Amino acid sequence: MNLHRTPIPVTEAVERVMHFAPQSSIEKITIDESYQRVLAEDIVSTHAVPPFNKSPYDGFAFNAEDVAEASRENPVRLHVIEEVGAGHRASRALETGEAVRIMTGAEIPEGATCVAMFEICQTLEENGNSYMTIKRKMEDGQNVISKGSETSKGTTLVKAGETINPGVQALLATFGYHEVHVYKKPVVGVFATGTELLDVDEPLQPGKIRNSNAYMILSQIERSGAEPVYLGKLADEFDPCYEAIFKAMQQVDIVITTGGVSVGDYDLMPDVYEKLGAKVLFNKIAMRPGSVTTVAEVDGQLLFGLSGNPSACYVGYELYAHPYIQAYLKRSDSYHSIIDVSLGSDIMKPNPFTRFIRGFISYEDGRVVVYPAGLDKSAVVTSLAHTNVLIVLKGGTRGYQKGDQVQAVLLEEESGSEEFLLNG
Ligand SMILES: Nc1nc2c(c(=O)[nH]1)N[C@H]1C(S)=C(S)[C@@H](COP(=O)(O)OP(=O)(O)OC[C@H]3O[C@@H](n4cnc5c(N)ncnc54)[C@H](O)[C@@H]3O)O[C@H]1N2
Numbered sequence: 404m405n406l407h408r409t410p411i412p413v414t415e416a417v418e419r420v421m422h423f424a425p426q427s428s429i430e431k432i433t434i435d436e437s438y439q440r441v442l443a444e445d446i447v448s449t450h451a452v453p454p455f456n457k458s459p460y461d462g463f464a465f466n467a468e469d470v471a472e473a474s475r476e477n478p479v480r481l482h483v484i485e486e487v488g489a490g491h492r493a494s495r496a497l498e499t500g501e502a503v504r505i506m507t508g509a510e511i512p513e514g515a516t517c518v519a520m521f522e523i524c525q526t527l528e529e530n531g532n533s534y535m536t537i538k539r540k541m542e543d544g545q546n547v548i549s550k551g552s553e554t555s556k557g558t559t560l561v562k563a564g565e566t567i568n569p570g571v572q573a574l575l576a577t578f579g580y581h582e583v584h585v586y587k588k589p590v591v592g593v594f595a596t597g598t599e600l601l602d603v604d605e606p607l608q609p610g611k612i613r614n615s616n617a618y619m620i621l622s623q624i625e626r627s628g629a630e631p632v633y634l635g636k637l638a639d640e641f642d643p644c645y646e647a648i649f650k651a652m653q654q655v656d657i658v659i660t661t662g663g664v665s666v667g668d669y670d671l672m673p674d675v676y677e678k679l680g681a682k683v684l685f686n687k688i689a690m691r692p693g694s695v696t697t698v699a700e701v702d703g704q705l706l707f708g709l710s711g712n713p714s715a716c717y718v719g720y721e722l723y724a725h726p727y728i729q730a731y732l733k734r735s736d737s738y739h740s741i742i743d744v745s746l747g748s749d750i751m752k753p754n755p756f757t758r759f760i761r762g763f764i765s766y767e768d769g770r771v772v773v774y775p776a777g778l779d780k781s782a783v784v785t786s787l788a789h790t791n792v793l794i795v796l797k798g799g800t801r802g803y804q805k806g807d808q809v810q811a812v813l814l815e816e817e818s819g820s821e822e823f824l825l826n827g
């Protein structure tokens with residue numbers, strides 16, 4: 404085994420992965436299944452909104468000219484000829500001196516140019532007829548939401564590559580898209596390697612631990628919007644490992660493994676990549692944790708070899724597998740957003756490598772402050788539970804103090820960034 408590995412910068416590793424922009428395919432699904440899927444077509448208004456002139460209030464619709472002389476001293480009375488609720492239409496056009504009682508959302512009848520709210524009108528009944536009076540003048544168009552004032556037919560409102568959020572769902576429904584084209588979710592297979600691994604329902608045994616990484620990665624994949632498939636545990640034995648991974652590559656779009664990527668006697672992934680004829684994009688990154696994260700490629704298909712150490716595995720997934728999955732989904736904002744934040748506590752121990760400290764966000768006096776979520780070691784699992792950001796501490800000879808400005812990678816933000824905005 405070649406023990407010497409040359410670390411590359413994080414941004415370069417990300418670039419090498421993203422260079423393999425995958426072939427994505429498109430499927431048609433119903434609106435009910437479309438939440439959080441990525442659009443493969445533009446959403447274009449199929450009609451004007453609103454599709455007719457409508458009333459924003461419960462009140463009376465009439466021609467503003469009819470009340471041009473109205474004032475406190477000179478109330479004007481109009482004959483109320485009918486009532487129109489939302490979903491109904493007036494039976495005929497209004498004539499001079501007439502009004503209709505109209506409800507919010509109902510179509511403005513022909514002949515009416517404005518709506519006066521009930522609150523500023525009086526009503527009376529006389530000889531079986533209904534009347535309303537008003538003591539002020541109205542303008543043409545006052546309290547009328549005119550046809551097409553929000554959008555006209557043929558306007559592109561949401562672009563392919565955007566994710567369907569609740570608002571986009573409202574648009575799909577508004578414009579009759581009961582089916583919509585979206586990018587297929589890549590199927591991502593996950594293997595956990597390690598002879599020490601127990602299943603979740605097994606009792607603890609000496610020298611062994613339960614396989615936590617697989618469950619963690621499966622939900623990270625789901626959070627990224629892809630389709631996770633658990634392919635099981637693999638003991639540290641070369642032939643079964645190779646066979647299983649070779650077979651999985653025919654069945655899934657992306658293969659993720661955890662464990663076995665370092666230089667130990669039972670770290671088999673480097674040999675598996677070799678036998679697969681894979682091109683290793685990198686196997687050492689200038690970062691902590693996750694420095695051993697390895698990505699390999701066979702005929703355009705990527706294998707992500709994440710570290711076995713839980714924190715390293717988690718970070719490796721978010722920095723490299725997440726954006727690649729977004730690219731697979733053809734999302735325009737493939738990268739996790741990275742923002743400037745203030746550090747909430749001292750992290751004094753210097754480290755030559757850029758660190759991605761698992762942390763959480765706190766909003767204090769209108770500022771975004773981040774805190775470490777627990778122990779900062781590659782082998783740690785407990786700090787992951789309260790992690791929603793990766794606090795970026797650039798490598799160097801000094802530590803960091805509370806109040807220092809640093810970057811944070813946002814892990815739970817629905818919208819991402821079109822660029823990977825890591826400094827340096
Ligand atoms: N001589 C060197 N030793 C190590 C180096 C190095 O550069 N030279 N790198 C260290 C770093 S950094 C890391 S990170 C780890 C990476 O180890 P591997 O990716 O090879 O992973 P394993 O050896 O299989 O396991 C490491 C650790 O993680 C536990 N583990 C594995 N799978 C799971 C799982 N599914 N769920 C929970 N925990 C898991 C495993 O039991 C080990 O404790 O290597 C260092 N060594």
Ligand code: MOO
Pocket residue numbers: 690691692693694695696710712714715781782
């Ligand atoms: O890959 Mo290791 O996590 O850098 O600690």
Ligand SMILES: [Mg+2]
Pocket residue numbers: 662663664665666667669670711
């Ligand atoms: Mg190892």
